[in-house]
Amino acid sequence: MAKVIGIDLGTTNSCVAIMDGSQPRVIENAEGARTTPSIVAFTNDERLVGQPAKRQAVTNPDNTVFGVKRLVGRRYDDAHLKKDMKNLPFNVINGGNGDAWIEAQGDKFSPAQISAFILQKMKETAEAYIGETVEQAVITVPAYFNDAQRQATKDAGKIAGLEVLRIINEPTAAALAYGLDRKETQTIAVFDLGGGTFDVTILEIDDGLFEVKSTNGDTFLGGEDFDMRIVNYLAEEFKKENGVDLKKDKMALQRLKEAAEKAKIELSSSSQTEINQPFISMDGSSGQPLHLVVKLTRAKLESLVGDLIKASLKPCQAALKDAGLSTGDIDEIVLVGGMTRMPKVVDEVTKFFGKEPNKGVNPDEVVAMGAAIQAGVLQGDVKDVVLLDVTPLSLGIETLGGVFTRLIDRNTTIPTKKSQVFSTAEDSQSAVTIRCFQGEREMAADNKILGQFNLEEIPPAPRGMPQIEVTFDIDANGIVSVGASDKGTGKEQKITIQASGGLSDSDIDAMVKDAEENAESDKDRKELVESRNQAESLIHSTEKSMEEHGDKVDPTTIEAIELAIAALNDELENDDAGKIKSGIQNVTEAAMKLGEAIYKSSQEAEAAGGVDEGAVMDDDILDADFEDLDGDKRG
The missing domain is CATH 3.90.640.10 (ATPase, substrate binding domain, subdomain 4)
Structure with a gap:
């Protein structure tokens, strides 16, 4: 069975892990590092990901994209994003659908595409280690990601050629890695301050059962x-x-x-x-x-x-309140994310919870390890682990007067489904528009709109009489679908929420195709480089052999070799790997005659030398008399 990998798609760094037997294992990348910078750069002729992209960032700031996770699922007019854009060396543009996109090297990219390039790098890292193609993954997201951000992450996986089996919250993944082999019942707080986002999650762990009690955070703090x-x-x-x-x-x-x-x-x-x-x-x-x-x-x-550190404590208070707990009820605090290495952060967390945080996990790797465990659960390799996560934000619709009417409250265990009956606001109303929102404000307009759709052909009736049932359904990935039906006629309308803006199926398909074409061109470029290296090495070794042994072969052979080398040098001026390989073959065949001549000359010399040496040895043979260890004489 093909391996399912776990990927921590981070703001600053990303990490990939797999289950190795009963334990998760972080995989080193081609550069030998266990984490990969979440940076993508575009040059005139290639795309760089990870450390190579980071190395050239200073000389190519316009075309080096970092921190893209903070753009995922964001609108171009987002207030947080506008503030960030002042300090970004690369260009953030309006994608045309209202979403924030990136412009680099004259092309436009969605944040999901940039994320996909990073996911491709993680996929390749895993494939190099496993030795087989990887097609499925579990990808982590901040617990406080909304539906649009989760959907965009799933889109990124698809563009990268991965079937995303599950989107899992980062603090929950960290808790899985922390509590995998723990049998005792514990209530833990996962404090996750990463490169671009902050989450805090309260969980109860009980012998393989991981139940999230509450979560809170800030997707623009890191x-x-x-x-x-x-x-x-x-x-x-x-x-x-x-x-x-x-x-x-x-x-x-x-x-x-x-x-x-x-x-x-x-x-x-x-x-x-x-x-x-x-x-x-x-x-x-x-x-x-x-x-x-x-x-x-x-x-x-x-x-x-x-x-900024103080700002991370407010969500902690809210999460405890939602869980109905106090700081004294928390048995362990697990620190996740590179920023938790800062002494002041540790001090403030210690002060807030009244106890020292647990330092038994690697804050940079624990999330990927948890994702690998979840992958193992889905694959059936990890037994006796049950994960109950929650939705971070309330879901509902806009009702009369612009009020936000909640159908599913925040911190409800997922997957979940909830229905409520509404009616028309006017007499003889033949259609209703269902506007879906996510957030905690009382007025719909102050929350994040997820999308909208119409339920039409409602029979004429006085206001308040038609019964329209609206159903919200959240899957295990935290992705929302909404349905509405007229109970009188049975007419239904259902949608999987796609944020206003977002990527359409045709957008994603085009990006998948583009990624596949790029993968092919990357492969061709690698083949060209390898062919060049092979050709240059062959030319060097052949010329050296001619210099040392050219006198042992006839001039015609030397001339044929020189002509083949000259032709290969001409091919090296072009970018055709096929012609370079053909040139390599011609030089190899021509040089074989040189090799044959060298070995023939060497064998003739040895044969001649062997006869003379034999004659000398016969004249000088001496009888030996020696004593063995057991005392027997031999002569």
């Missing part, structure tokens, strides 16, 4: 925000000293971002670091280069990001 505080501080300090605004220079902004991330990591283990960026700008009047040198202390960093 390490990226911490980095930007440092970037803004560095830019302000530089402007004060030199009168130059580095944030207007995309290349300088990218350098600042990389320096900020590095400094933040260093300050988790040291009390002070120096940020040194030589030649970051130029003095407008003198033309002299300007350098940025700033000492940053841990205390200063904590003052810069103090409000």
Whole structure:
């Protein structure tokens, strides 16, 4: 049976794992790392993903996309996104359907497409380790992702050539990895502060049963925000000293971002670091280069990001309240996400819950491991594990006066289905528009619209008489479908919610095709590079052999080899792998005569030398007399 992989599709880094026997195993990528930067770059002739993309970010800021998870399922006019866009070196555009898209190297990409490129890299990483094609995956998302964001993640999987068997919440996945072999009953809080998002989930674990009691979070709070505080501080300090605004220079902004991330990591283990960026700008009047040198202390960093850390505690309070628990009821706090390595974050979490967090899991890998466990459960390899997750936000419809009427409350265990009967607002109303929302505000317009559809051909009747039953259905992925039926006529209308905007099936199919074509061109490019390397190596070794042994063969053979090498050199000027391979074959065949001549010459020399040496040895043979260990004489 083909393996199902678990993927943590992160804002900053991504990770892939599989079940290896009874335990999850994180797979190293081609660069030998256990996590892969969630970065995609576009150059004139290729697409780079992961560490290669990160390495060239400073010199190609316009076409290097990072943190795309914060754009997934977002509208272009989203207030959070507008604020973020000021600090992004790459271009975020209106995709035409109202969604935020990315423009790079003259092409337009949806966030789902960029995510798909990262998922493809994780898929290839797993395939290289397993040795077979991978077609199915479990992918994690922040617990507080709404329906549009979950659907976009599933679309990304499809574009990457993966059947997404399950979308699982990141804190829940972490809890699975933490509690897999634990038999005792525990109530745990998973505090997940990652690169771009924050979640807190309260779960009860009881001998293989993982029941989520509540979840809360903020999909625009994470390490990226911490980095930007440092970037803004560095830019302000530089402007004060030199009168130059580095944030207007995309290349300088990218350098600042990389320096900020590095400094933040260093300050988790040291009390002070120096940020040194030589030649970051130029003095407008003198033309002299300007350098940025700033000492940053841990205390200063904590003052810069103090409000962000405090902001993570409000969802913790809300999650405890929704679960009907107090901090004293929590047995363990599990820290997830790279930002939980920051000492101040650990201090604040300890202070809030009144106990030290558990540090027994790797915050960068535990989510992927949990996804692999869920994959194992779905595949039947992991027994006696039952996962009961919840929907993070309330679901309902807009009713008379623009009121948001809830059908499913937040933190309801999923999968679930709920129906409610509504009626018409006017006499002889022949159609109703069902507008579906997700959120916690009392007025529908203040919540996130998921989509809308019409139920038509309602028989004329006084207002309030027709009975229209609306049903919300949430599957185990947290993805919503809605139906409405006229109980009088039995007429029905059902839709799987696709956010206003979003990707249509034809969009996804086109992107899948594009991804497949790119995979083919990537394969062709790899074949070309390998052919070039083989050709150059063959030319070098053949020329060396001619130089050393050319005198052992006739000039005609040497001339034939030289002609074949010249023809192969000509083919190397072009990008046709087939012709290069043909040239390699011609040089190989021509060079075989050289090899035959070398070996023939060598054998003749050995034969001649062997006769002479034999004669000498016969003259010099001596009888030997020696004693064995057991004392027997032999002669």
